[in-house]
Amino acid sequence: MTHAPTESPRLLHHLFDAQAARVPDRTALRDDRGSLTYAETAHRADRLAARLHASLPGGGDRIGLHLRRGTDTVVAMLAVLKSGHTYVPLDPAYPAERLEFIAEDAALSLVVSDREPPAGLAALPTVRLDLPEPESPPDAAPAAVTDPAAPAYVIYTSGSTGRPKGVLVPHRNVRALVRACDDRYALNGDDVWTMFHSASFDFSVWEVWGALAHGATLVVVPEETARSPRSMLDLLVRERVTVLNVVPSVFRHLVRAVRPGTTPAPGLRYVIFGGECVDVADIRAWRRAFGPDTRFVNTYGITETTVFVTSRPLTDAELDGDPSQDAESGFALDLGEPLDGWELRVLDENGAPVPPGGTGEIHVAGSGVALGYLGRPDLTAERFAEHPAADGPPRRHYRSGDLARVLPGGVLCYAGRADSQVKINGFRIEPGEVEAVLRVLPGVRDLVVVKTVGQVGEPMMTACWTVADHADPGEVATRLLAVARARLPRHLVPGRFVVLPELPLGPTGKTDRRALAQEFTSAPETVG
Known part of the structure; x- marks a missing residue:
């Protein structure tokens, strides 16, 4: 089923097929268990696609991927698409109840797994990658989908009502994303990317297909490495990573893990941020440690609009500026220009x-x-x-x-x-507007504003923050309140400021605001 299209690739996996035909011996995938060339990846994907087609010959079904982070995850993505179906990531770290919900909501026809499936998935037909393949694998399957408007994947996002929503994204969208980013970044087959994120997080879509579409090498980061900043820094050096896509909260932990004498990532060309607001102070700290050669790009995007909407490179002038002037000048990153x-x-x-x-x-x-x-x-x-x-x-x-x-x-x-938004005394207040003013103050490592409830049940804003290394918490707290009162209307000044040792992170690496809303009451107040 692997082929090199003579025309512009119509389907998402055709981007991979073209590279497999062009550079078959180049390393495509690597994880903690080994590596696969483009030819080997294509062979494995084709064999698995044939097995899937034998079970679901019609095309258009949804297949769950219940796999540890590794090369098998990417092979399975390719196989599902090659067999004419839609892949639905099922992160093994998710609670069984959530996996069962996704399986039922997505009406999965089959699951690809590398282990005994949990109770919520056990009733579904399963292709086990941890068991020997059939001695006589099925014949190669014909392409069952030719329409680029057909869905390639479904990724579930949290809903405001607590019910996750499955977002249907077609082949053509990801092809357009790769094409648009080609106009922004100088990406090529010599690059080494990481798949740092879970396949259930849409940043992984760009990590996987951005790498494979360019004939680059994709290093799939084990979950335990992704959770350890020191281990992740070591991986960047060992694998000579050139393209890192990361949530700003995670990047902050990488920066804090840097110690005197830490070996710099030798060829890191791009750090592309997504999912949260970027703290320029973290980038400046990275540059102080490792120099100015890495380019940093801020992006804005949503699962429902295929990962990115805009991108905004940070200039040397901005990164070399005086951080003490950021708050006074109102410096904040804009969203940048929409992708073509x-x-x-x-x-x-x-x-x-x-x-x-x-x-x-x-x-x-x-x-x-x-x-x-x-x-x-x-x-x-x-x-x-x-x-x-x-x-x-x-x-x-x-x-x-x-x-x-x-x-x-x-x-x-x-x-x-x-x-x-929270309504206080008749005013509609957006916490993000307050965060943009206060987060850039010297001495503040991170800050978020959450909606809370006061002593008599009234809604209020609480600013939860962490202090930067070597800063005096009392002085910073005083400055926070002074700047808030000087630069914000009275109704936007938080009713309480709480200093915490760390801001909790959720499963995707973003700050867990729900946890903060519950936790702040147990932390010492620095400003009342």
Whole structure:
């Protein structure tokens, strides 16, 4: 089934097939158990695809991938697509109840696993990769899907009601993502990427297909290594990684793990951030330790719009600036420019464009917009809706729920989540707007603002923060309150500031705001 398309690749796995034909002997995948060339990866994927096709010959089914992080994960992704089906990641670290929910909600037809499946998956037909293959594998399967609009994968995101939502993303979207990023980054087959994230987190989509589409080497990071900053730093050096995609919270832990004499990652060309706001102080600390050769890129994106919407490279001038002036100058990273084929608009509650100085909801149109939510037509209609275009017919937009401030010249700055707003004394408050002002203060390592409840049940904002190394907590706390009062309207000043030893992280590496809302009461207050 592996082939080198003579035309522009139509399907996602065709991007891999083209490289397998071009550089068959180059290392495609590596993990803690070994490595596979492009030819070996193609052979394994084709054999597994034939087994899947023998069980599900029609095409268009959804197949769960219940696999440890390793080369088998990527081989299985390829096999599912080659057999004409859609892959649905099932992280083995997830609770059994969540896995069972996804299996039922996605109506999985089959599971690929490397272990005895848990109770919630046990009733489904399973292809076990930890058991010997059949002695006579089935014949190669014909391509069952030829339409690039067919779904390639379903990734589940948390829902505001507590019910996860399955996002359907077609082949064409990821192809468009790779093509658009080619115009932004100088990526090539000599690069070494990491698959740092779980396949259940959409950042992994870019990690896998961005690497394979360029004929690069993809190092699949074991979960235990991903959880250890020191081990991860060692891996970057040992594997000579050149492209690292990472959530800012994780990058902060990498920076803090650097010690005098730590060997720098010798060829790291790009660090691409996604999923959270970037703290420029962390990048400056990295550059002080390892020099200015690495390029840093901030991105904004959503699962429903295929990983990235915008990208924004950080300049040497910004990174070499005086950090003590950041707060006074109001320096904050803007969202950057939309990728080619993506469109980003900031609209008010009535669907009208927000003028400079205003804040509105980010709407995304264009090449990255997903097909919708699996089995949720009402929610799909609510979040994926047509809006009038500046020119031409109405276009399908995704309502992100994210807010942005429109600065002079049309520059956009992220302003948090619309659904995290809190109403206090009649004012609608977005915590992200407050964080953007306070997080850049010298002496603050990290800071988030969470919605909490006061002593008599009134809603309020609490700023939870951690102190930077060698800073005096009392002095920083005093400065926080002073800057908040000087730069924010009274209704945006947090009612309480709480200093914590660390901010808790969730399973994807992002700050766990729900945990903070429960934890802050046990921490000592630095400012009341």
